[in-house]
């Protein structure tokens with residue numbers, strides 16, 4: 001899951017500048033995504049996830065462990081941040097402000113986005129690598145890692161809130 005975990009963290013590091021929605025509002029007069037979703041965060045995040053994924057492929061080739069392909073890495077990294085973007089869209093519709101906590105959605109947006117994205121475009125990869133046990137592990141450890149990463153992100157100053 002590293003190619004899906006790294007993009008969100010990297011987006012917090014590289015983010016800033018022009019928002020993806022260009023400041024535009026939805027029909028409810030609230031922002032489409034909000035200022036927390038920027039082009040720099042999106043591209044910086046996706047490229048960081050792909051970069052880490054390529055390192056995983058190289059290590060795997062060396063160790064004889066073949067899990068990721070360039071396609072799986074690209075889909076996981078892109079899907080993670082698209083999931084994050086879709087979540088922010090619904091957060092704004094629910095009148096939650098940028099950075100407000102939305103339990104469950106904040107933790108699982110990247111899991112849903114990344115796994116859905118590989119499932120749609122490379123379902124063979126999902127069937128070969130994600131069995132029930134792996135899936136349950138992802139569900140259990142993701143919120144714990146997510147909170148840990150966010151606390152670290154808050155301490156080093158790249159997140160405004162520790163969630």
Ligand SMILES: CC(C)=CCC/C(C)=C/CC/C(C)=C/CC/C(C)=C/COC[C@@H](COP(=O)(O)O)OC/C=C(\C)CC/C=C(\C)CC/C=C(\C)CCC=C(C)C
Pocket residue numbers: 002005006008009010012013048084106107110142144145146147148149150152153154158159163
């Ligand atoms: C390439 C660059 C610039 C950054 C990558 C940094 C990096 C090494 C990331 C590690 C990725 C990882 C294993 C993350 C774990 C889990 C996870 C689900 C992360 C999702 O994103 C969290 C992110 C923002 O989330 P949000 O968009 O939903 O709000 O958090 C931002 C945090 C940072 C940018 C700080 C960087 C984080 C680390 C160096 C810490 C990595 C943390 C762990 C491995 C977990 C520690 C866990 C416990 C329980 C102590």
Ligand SMILES: Nc1ccn([C@@H]2O[C@H](COP(=O)(O)OP(=O)(O)OP(=O)(O)O)[C@@H](O)[C@H]2O)c(=O)n1
Pocket residue numbers: 011012013014015016033034035036037038039040041042081084088091097098099100159163
């Ligand atoms: N596509 C993205 C995703 C994240 N970020 C950066 O990473 C930070 C943390 O991301 P996240 O917690 O997902 O955003 P929030 O600010 O909490 O916004 P929202 O309420 O919409 O989730 C954002 O504030 C923003 O600086 C970004 O620039 N572009």
Ligand SMILES: [Mg+2]
Pocket residue numbers: 099100106163
């Ligand atoms: Mg947030």
